[in-house]
Every structure is written in structure tokens, then in C-alpha cells.
Amino acid sequence: MQKNVTIKDIAREAGVSIALVSFVMNNRVEADGKNKYRVSESTKERILEVARRMNYRPSSAARMLRQGRTHVIGVILSDLANIFYGTIAKELEKVAYKHGYTLIFGSTEEDPERFGRLVQSFMEKDVEGFIVVPAQGSEECMTRLVHSGKPFVVIDRYHPDFNVPTVLTDNEDAMRTAIKALQKQGATKIDMVSYAMRISSMTDREKAFRETLGPDAKIYHLAFENVEQEAEKVADDLIARGTDGVITASNVPGVAIVKALFKRGIHIQRDIKFVGFDYSNIYGLFDPAIPYMLQPLHEISIQAAEYLFQIIAMQDKGEDISKIHDRIILKATLQ
């Protein structure tokens, strides 16, 4: 392959200095003289023409080195193969692109070790900041992240011990809405099927569930690693107990429990009514469709990215970012 065209080649070809080429390429030239440098229109055109002809592409490495900015954000999610996080990834990508940022992704699969490795690995890639979904049990690693001084925003969950920039859904409010919806459908004996994971999205929903339906309201916990099999047992129990309404705490346990009940001949949405959390394509199969609390993923992504860009900008200006800890809370909607 021919070696890459550099700013120097353009300069030689156009018969000007490399500085001038740099100015022109960065649009630091304006006809109205507002900017520092003025270049004659003809020179500018010539440079642009040569650059185009020689197919010049600035070296991002050189630019990164010089300005000390990579325009790369590290995004650490739970699992890219889960539609919930996949959607967030896609939304984040779009916002980042608009701002000229690139994202690199990693999946923790809820393993704190992995979380730590990813943070470390992304640090080495000089990310300007992070958007993270902290894996369950990754407090230690989060502490290191805080101490690193690297800007970051947490999404989807929070940890009570950490006062850090966070964007998430009002899960307690969402649960209250879910319960109301279920009661409106006529359910009187309502149970909840949750994940065994102790992350705030689950615990907040469970908290609101118990606050609304009483401390003895039944909550099942499915183990992350073994959802399907545990769902079978829970299904039997739900039937035995005569439950007529179920709230599922997120898409994976939701799918598992609906599946287990359906296979047992339960008429979904008649014998037992449901309200889910997060989208799943199985909800629409039933009549009436299983309603679900939809988190505003688009909005969360935009807010998280912009929050992060803001923190980065503050750090750039030399401001102290260690005190930033606003939680941006968004409402889920019943679908």
C-alpha cells in the first residue's frame, strides 16, 4: 500500500508551509476575519484541492497525542447480547457520533473481575471517560474508578455508598405504576418474580412492591446463572398459591416465568395477569398483550452522554469534578 499522505506532503505539493495546511484543514480560517489567522481565498482553495486530490486523511494518533484528547469513551455494560443493553449501546453510539466521540464497549456479565479488567483495559486505551453499569459486587473497583479521577457516569443502577454521577429510571415509581396496572386488570393476589441480583434496579422495585402491597408480599428471586430451571419451581409455586397477578422485575426473569407458566397450561393474561419490566418480544404474543414498564433508553443514553461530556469539559477547565454527584432520574412509562 502507498504510505499515508501527511500534512507535509500537502504542503510540499501546494507550495506552502505545513502550518498553513493545518490551519486550513482545521477551518481556522474565516473570511470575516474573526479568527486569528487569515489566508487568502485562493491559497485556501488550492490547499483544499490538493488535499482532496491526494486523498489526505489526518492521523488521529498525531492529533490525539498533540491535543491530549482521544475522543473515546469506554462503555461497560452488563451484556451486549441482551436486548436491553444492546439498545442502550446503539443509542449511546448515536449520541456519541454526533459529538464526534467514539465508543468502545465491554460486557461484564455481572462479574466484578471482568468489570475491573475492562476498566483497566479501557484506561490503557486513554478513554476520556466512562459510562458504566457496575456489575453486582464491584464496589471495590468502583472505588478505584472514583479515585482515578477519570470522569464517568453510572447508568441503570446506583449503589447507596457511592455518590457519583448517575442516570437512571425511577424504579419505585415504575413499580407503583405497574401494580396499579395489574390491579386495574383485576388481579387481587399479586406476587413478584425478581432476580437474585442485589442491584438497585431490583431492590428499588422490590422495595416499592412491599411498600405498596405490604411487608409479606411474596417476592421470588431467580439466580442469574440458572434462571430457566428456577423459573420452573416458581411457576409451580405460583399455581399452588393461587396467584392471579405477577410482576416480573426485568426481561430475562419475565420471559422465563411466562414461559414456564404457559407450558403448564396456564392461560396467560386470563388465569394469571402480568406486568413486565423492560421490553421483550414475547409480551405481544398474548391477548391482551402483557403490558410492561418501558425505561426511556433513548433519553437515558442522551442524558448520560451529555452529562459525561459536561464533566469532561469541566475537568478540562481545571474545575474539581470530584464533588459532582447529581442523580438524573427519569420516568418509565407503561406500554
Add this chain to the structure above:
Amino acid sequence: MQKNVTIKDIAREAGVSIALVSFVMNNRVEADGKNKYRVSESTKERILEVARRMNYRPSSAARMLRQGRTHVIGVILSDLANIFYGTIAKELEKVAYKHGYTLIFGSTEEDPERFGRLVQSFMEKDVEGFIVVPAQGSEECMTRLVHSGKPFVVIDRYHPDFNVPTVLTDNEDAMRTAIKALQKQGATKIDMVSYAMRISSMTDREKAFRETLGPDAKIYHLAFENVEQEAEKVADDLIARGTDGVITASNVPGVAIVKALFKRGIHIQRDIKFVGFDYSNIYGLFDPAIPYMLQPLHEISIQAAEYLFQIIAMQDKGEDISKIHDRIILKATLQ
């Protein structure tokens, strides 16, 4: 924030030259003297200790600039929010990580314009190569990609006009397996529900379908943008025609048609039997579960990544990569 520790700081602190620090950091020193440079064990230890104490992190930008390698691969998929591509993304991520590479992702949403923008954008980020799922109708952009001389590997589909490195599933074979599975279940009047998209994964499956069941075998095409509504019409038609077996050409149309038929009171897997392509969590809902042809996503990802690394290595050695065009074909399995 304190400014970053550089190799120079380490050198000063340890009382050695920056070159030596660089060698030590890169492990270019070996006790057995196999390598070019030898450093006394004590100096080595001192340098490492200082580096650790000062929390030294090499600047990837400087390294990139110097060696002219970014260790970044651009991955362009159809849609990160689709579980099929999300899974590929996750698998690719893992392989890349092992090889010290970073991935950046983009979703085309089957829009050639977007595809072009992503290629352009990734080029500007100095990716060393691409792994792409070319959007339908992106021949022009693919031509440019070929001419750019940048290494790339196509996955999931191919275009007959392009002889380029490709890793994909043997879709015709998969279809034959699917048909056999359906017939074994007792289906005698088999139709196919496909995507309107003219991409090889669809057309190859359709080709094998017609070759096996005759040129008049019925194939429905759902428009990408309007799957749900079109599925409704197709469902009515399937019922009217007395179809007793359906092969769905991928997960999205599969879910749509099963849903539409289920809502019409069809007993899935008894009145009409199915075989799908690609995993969906709705398949397991039925009894017996809807079987499906599972593409070896893990294997595809590994092969694609290693193929790409190999091409990059060849280019590095100055070899001509423009003639490489092997297609790696993997088998799907019936689940």
C-alpha cells in the same frame, strides 16, 4: 488533576535513560539474553518499582503514532439492538480483547448511507481493518472499501459481485436441514416467510427452499420497515391456504409470523409446525419447542477476527492482500 506520568518522569526518578525505561516496559529484556537488549536485573526491578509507585500509564496515542498501529478494528453490523448482532458483537469483543485489539461498533440499520458514513468515520479513526455486515444496496460503498486497500472481512452475507474475504454460514445446507426437520414433524404443505431484503442470507435460503420443494413453493417477503403489519396479512393467507409447515428466514420475521398466527388462535406446533432461523426466546414457549437453525456465532466471530488479523499481518509484511478472497463457510446446527 495531576498531569500524566510519562516515561521521562520514570527515567528521571530512576536515574536512567528513557530508552531503558521503554525497553523494560515493553518486556524487551530477558534474563536468558535472547532479546536484543539486556538490562541488569536490579535496574529492571528499580524501574518497574518506580513505574508502579508513580502509577505510570503509557500513552496509547504516542505508541500509536510511533508504530503506526492503532490496534483498533471497526465493526459495522446491521443492528446492535438485535440479539443476533448483539451476540456477534459480544463474541467479537472477546476475541479482539485476547489479541490486544479494541473494537468500535456501528449499526447500519440496513441503510447504505449509514454504512458509508460509518466506513468513512472509522477510516478517520485509523482503524487497522474492518469486520462488516454490508447493508443491502451498499455495493458502491463496498467498492470504495475494496479500493481503499484497508483490510476487511465480510460476515453474515456475501455479494456475488465481490470476491472478498468472507465468513458465513452455509445457508443452503441449513435450509435443507430445516426442511427435513419440518417434514419429520409431519408437515406436508410447507411455506417460507422471508425478509424482503435481497441479501445472500435470505436469497440462499430461498434458493435452497425452492430447489428442494419445487419452483412453485410459496415464499412470502416481509418488508424490513413494516414487519408486524405485513405478518398479519401473511398469517391470514397461510391459514387460508391450509399451510401446515412454515420456515422463517430469520428471527424478526419468525417472531412476527408466529405472533400473528398465535393471536389468530392457531395452535403453534400442532396446527402449523415451524422451523426458524436464528435464536429467539419465543421458540421455547411452545410444545414441542420450535426448532431453529443456529448459526455458529462464536465460531464465526473467531474465524472472522483471526482471518482479519492474518490479512493485517500480511499487509504489514508488504504482501499483496488484494487477491485474498477465501470464503469460510460454517455449518448451522438444528437446535
Add this chain to the structure above:
DNA sequence: CTGTTAGCGCGTTCAA
């Protein structure tokens, strides 16, 4: 007003 010179950022690598 138009343009140039020269040093910087940081790790790598060759010649000494």
C-alpha cells in the same frame, strides 16, 4: 494582511 519557523507531545528504536 498573509504566511513561515520551530518546538512540542510521548513512546520507540537505531546507532553508538
Add this chain to the structure above:
DNA sequence: TTGAACGCGCTAACAG
């Protein structure tokens, strides 16, 4: 084991 050039683009300082 070291000095110094190098990769490439940015930009302060300066000149015609």
C-alpha cells in the same frame, strides 16, 4: 545502556 531522531499535526511567536 544511552542519546537523539522520528512519527504527525498543532500552535505560539515571528517576519515580510
